[in-house]
Amino acid sequence: MKKNDSDVIIIEVSTTMLRLIIINKESNKIIATSSVSIDYIKRGIVKDVEALTRSIRSLVADTNKNYLNNIKKVVIALSGGALSSISSSAEIKINNKNNIVNEEIVEEIYQKVENRIPENISQNKKIIHLIPQKYKIDGRSVNTNKPLGLKGNNFELQALCIFTNKQHLENILLACEENNLEVEDVIVSEYAYSKNQVNEADRLAGVCIVNIGGDTTTVITYEENIPILLEVIPIGSEDISRDLALGLKVSLAQAKSIKISPDLELRRLASELTEVFISSQRMNIRRDQRDKAFFLSLQEKYHEIIYARIIDIFELIQKHLKKIGRDRLLPAGIIIHGGGAMMKDINIISKEILHLPTQIRNDSVCNKDLLKFKQNQNICIENGDTMSIYATALYYLQQDEANYFINKGRKDFPVILKNTINWVKQFLP
Ligand SMILES: Nc1ncnc2c1ncn2[C@@H]1O[C@H](COP(=O)(O)OP(=O)(O)OP(=O)(O)O)[C@@H](O)[C@H]1O
Numbered sequence: 001m002k003k004n005d006s007d008v009i010i011i012e013v014s015t016t017m018l019r020l021i022i023i024n025k026e027s028n029k030i031i032a033t034s035s036v037s038i039d040y041i042k043r044g045i046v047k048d049v050e051a052l053t054r055s056i057r058s059l060v061a062d063t064n065k066n067y068l069n070n071i072k073k074v075v076i077a078l079s080g081g082a083l084s085s086i087s088s089s090a091e092i093k094i095n096n097k098n099n100i101v102n103e104e105i106v107e108e109i110y111q112k113v114e115n116r117i118p119e120n121i122s123q124n125k126k127i128i129h130l131i132p133q134k135y136k137i138d139g140r141s142v143n144t145n146k147p148l149g150l151k152g153n154n155f156e157l158q159a160l161c162i163f164t165n166k167q168h169l170e171n172i173l174l175a176c177e178e179n180n181l182e183v184e185d186v187i188v189s190e191y192a193y194s195k196n197q198v199n200e201a202d203r204l205a206g207v208c209i210v211n212i213g214g215d216t217t218t219v220i221t222y223e224e225n226i227p228i229l230l231e232v233i234p235i236g237s238e239d240i241s242r243d244l245a246l247g248l249k250v251s252l253a254q255a256k257s258i259k260i261s262p263d264l265e266l267r268r269l270a271s272e273l274t275e276v277f278i279s280s281q282r283m284n285i286r287r288d289q290r291d292k293a294f295f296l297s298l299q300e301k302y303h304e305i306i307y308a309r310i311i312d313i314f315e316l317i318q319k320h321l322k323k324i325g326r327d328r329l330l331p332a333g334i335i336i337h338g339g340g341a342m343m344k345d346i347n348i349i350s351k352e353i354l355h356l357p358t359q360i361r362n363d364s365v366c367n368k369d370l371l372k373f374k375q376n377q378n379i380c381i382e383n384g385d386t387m388s389i390y391a392t393a394l395y396y397l398q399q400d401e402a403n404y405f406i407n408k409g410r411k412d413f414p415v416i417l418k419n420t421i422n423w424v425k426q427f428l429p
Pocket residue numbers: 013014015016017079080211212213214215216217236237238241256259260338339340341342343383384385386
C-alpha cells in the first residue's frame with residue numbers, strides 16, 4: 001500500500017452530496033471514491049455543523065473500506081449558493097529605484113484590489129480565488145499573467161475575486177477539525193473544472209460553462225482565456241423534482257425517478273392510474289386505450305413542468321450574459337455539465353434561448369478513468385456530478401508557483417479555523 005502522503009484527498013461539499021475522491025499524486029490515478037447524500041445546506045450555507053461532522057465521519061469511514069491509509073489531510077472543494085464573485089481593480093505608483101514591478105508591488109496591488117471591494121459585497125465573505133484579469137502599466141494593457149519585472153510608473157490590476165460565505169466555510173472547517181482532518185487548501189470546484197476540463201481554445205474564443213447542480217446552477221464565462229464572472233443561480237435540478245411532485249401529485253422520490261427515466265416511470269404511473277380508474281369505475285373499458293390516454297396526458301404535463309423550470313434557468317443565464325455584455329457573443333458557445341445536464345432537451349432549450357452552440361458534457365463520456373473505476377469497484381459517486389471533484393483534484397495537483405498570487409486569498413485559512421475554534425471553545429464546559 002502506498003504511503004498516504006503520495007495521495008491527495010478531496011472532499012466536495014455540494015448542495016446535495018458530500019463526495020470524496022483520492023488520487024495518486026504521481027500517476028493522477030483514482031485510488032478511492034465515496035459519497036453521502038446531504039440535505040442540510042440551506043440558502044447556500046451549512047447551518048448544522050453537527051450533521052456535517054457526522055456526514056464527514058461516515059464519508060471517511062466508508063472510504064476506509066477500500067482505502068486502508070489514515071485520512072489526515074484533505075482539500076475542500078466548494079460549490080453551490082455560498083459562492084459569488086466580483087471584478088475589482090486598483091492602481092499604485094511604482095516607487096522603487098528602477099521602477100520595476102517586484103514581489104512587494106504585486107503583493108501591495110493585490111491587497112489594494114481586495115480593499116477596493118465595496119464593504120456591502122465583501123461583508124461576511126472570504127475570498128477563495130483572486131484571479132488576474134488585466135494588468136496595465138502607465139495606462140496601457142500588458143499581455144501577460146506574470147507581471148514581475150515590468151517597468152513603468154503606474155501599475156494597475158483588475159482581478160476576479162471569487163468569494164464564499166464566511167460562515168459556510170467556517171462551519172466546514174470546524175466539521176473537518178472535529179474529525180481530526182487538517183484542511184490543506186480550499187478550491188472552488190467550478191473554477192477548477194473550467195481550468196482543466198474546458199479547452200484553452202474555447203476559453204480564448206469565449207465560452208460560458210454552466211453546471212446544473214442540485215439546488216443551484218453555477219455559471220462561469222471566459223473570454224481571451226480570462227474568467228469574466230462566476231455567478232450562482234439559486235435554481236437546480238432538485239427544483240424540477242419538487243415541481244414534478246406537486247404537478248403530478250406524486251412523492252418526491254417518485255418525482256425524482258420520473259425526472260431521471262421519464263419514459264419508463266410515466267408508463268408505470270399511467271398503469272397505476274389505469275388500475276385505480278378501472279376498479280373505481282366498475283365498467284368495461286379497454287385497458288390499453290385507457291393506459292395510453294393516461295400516459296399521453298402525463299407526458300404532456302411532464303413536459304410542461306420541466307420546460308417551465310429549465311426555461312427559468314436559461315433566462316437567468318441569459319441575464320448573466322447580458323450583464324457582462326456577452327449575450328449571443330460567445331463563439332465557443334455554452335458547455336453544460338452537472339447532474340441536471342442529463343435531462344433530455346436541455347440543449348434544445350439552451351440553443352433556443354441563448355442562440356449559441358451548446359455542448360452537453362456527460363461525466364461518463366468525459367472521463368473513462370473515472371467511469372472504469374466506478375464500474376470496477378461498484379462505487380457510488382452516483383447520479384450526478386463526478387467530474388467537478390475530479391477536476392478539483394487535478395487543479396490542486398497542477399498548481400505551481402505562478403498561482404501563488406492568484407491563490408493568495410486562501411493563505412489564512414488556518415487563522416480562520418483557529419479563530420472559529422477559539423470562539424466555539426468559549427462555550428465549552
Ligand atoms: N440522469 C439524470 N437525469 C436528470 N437529472 C439527474 C440525473 N442524474 C442526476 N440528476 C439530478 O442531478 C442533481 C444532482 O446534480 P449534481 O450532482 O450536479 O448536484 P450537486 O453537485 O450536489 O449540486 P451543486 O453543484 O448545486 O452544489 C439531482 O437533482 C439529481 O436528481
